[in-house]
Amino acid sequence: MNFHSQGRPLSDGGMDQICNALGIFEPEVWAILTVETRGFGFFQDRRPQILFERHIFHRLTNGRHDTGNSDISNEKAGGYIGGPGEYQRLEKAMELEPSAALQSASWGIGQVMGFNFKSVGFATVNDMVAAMVKDENAQLLAVANFIKENNLAGALQRNNWVSFARGYNGPDFKKNEYDTRLAAAHAKYKIILPDLALRSAQAALVYLGIDPGPIDGVRGRRTSSALMQFQKQVGLPETGQLDRDTESKLLEKAFPA
Incomplete structure (x- = not known):
């Protein structure tokens, strides 16, 4: 199976x-x-x-x-x-x-x-x-x-x-x-409730081998650092923020159609 x-x-x-x-x-x-x-x-x-x-x-x-x-x-x-x-x-x-x-x-x-x-x-x-x-x-x-x-x-x-x-x-x-x-x-x-969009991004980072800390939908230093690492890899501005371009590229790579 x-x-x-x-x-x-x-x-x-x-x-x-x-x-x-x-x-x-x-x-x-x-x-x-x-x-x-x-x-x-x-x-x-x-x-x-x-x-x-x-x-x-x-x-x-x-x-x-x-x-x-x-x-x-x-x-x-x-x-x-x-x-x-x-x-x-x-x-x-x-x-x-x-x-x-x-x-x-x-x-x-x-x-x-x-x-x-x-x-x-x-x-x-x-x-x-x-x-x-x-x-x-x-x-x-x-x-x-x-x-x-x-x-x-x-x-x-x-x-x-x-x-x-x-x-x-x-x-x-x-x-x-x-x-x-x-x-x-x-x-x-x-x-405070988890942010599902951020949680999905954290999961995507984990799948791509980048550690964002807990997959909890809560922004923290480790998640920001992980986003910066991903942004550097794909040539996006290293802001540590889950902006639209970062989210789109991250989900595209982690969950290809």
Whole structure:
């Protein structure tokens, strides 16, 4: 299976779609996304962010592969490599049982588990993964469908982070202070929202091998320096600003037609 795509970032339309579907506002959305994946759904190599859960693979396969494969099949959670290295674990599991392996990973910007494929609107787990590979808009739609399916929209609307965390992250949410982190992120985003155009530019810079710092839609020194580096490469005035010419050239190079 090809897990690579252009890795297109979230658009205004994608954000509007989830807000309208759930009856919420952008700060609620960004709170979820920031806590789940630090706010971006793809790795630098343009594959979706994943985390492979060996205890889920163990459960889905009734422990058939535990012997000699404790890194990918174990009754206890763990064995994480982190980052793109999680694909090594996923692909090893896929050699044993492809469907169970795909269902045992959490996918994209909202880290929706593969075994939820039916409840988030897909006929097969392969269909779900194909959507996760496509772009962040598709990833976010899966998040919205998961929230609706589990009757969590009301908790979001009321900013009841304990109820939402319990439903979205499971009964052990307190271990990672999931509700507290959601509340803190929400408070931050009520003051200032990410700039989606700048966020897309930051993603493009990362894909082109230029480090802008976090892909967060917030201007900082590292983003300005990265823009200046790109501007120098393509012969534009080195302002460090995301002007129209810089944005056009950046998106053209990172996301060729």
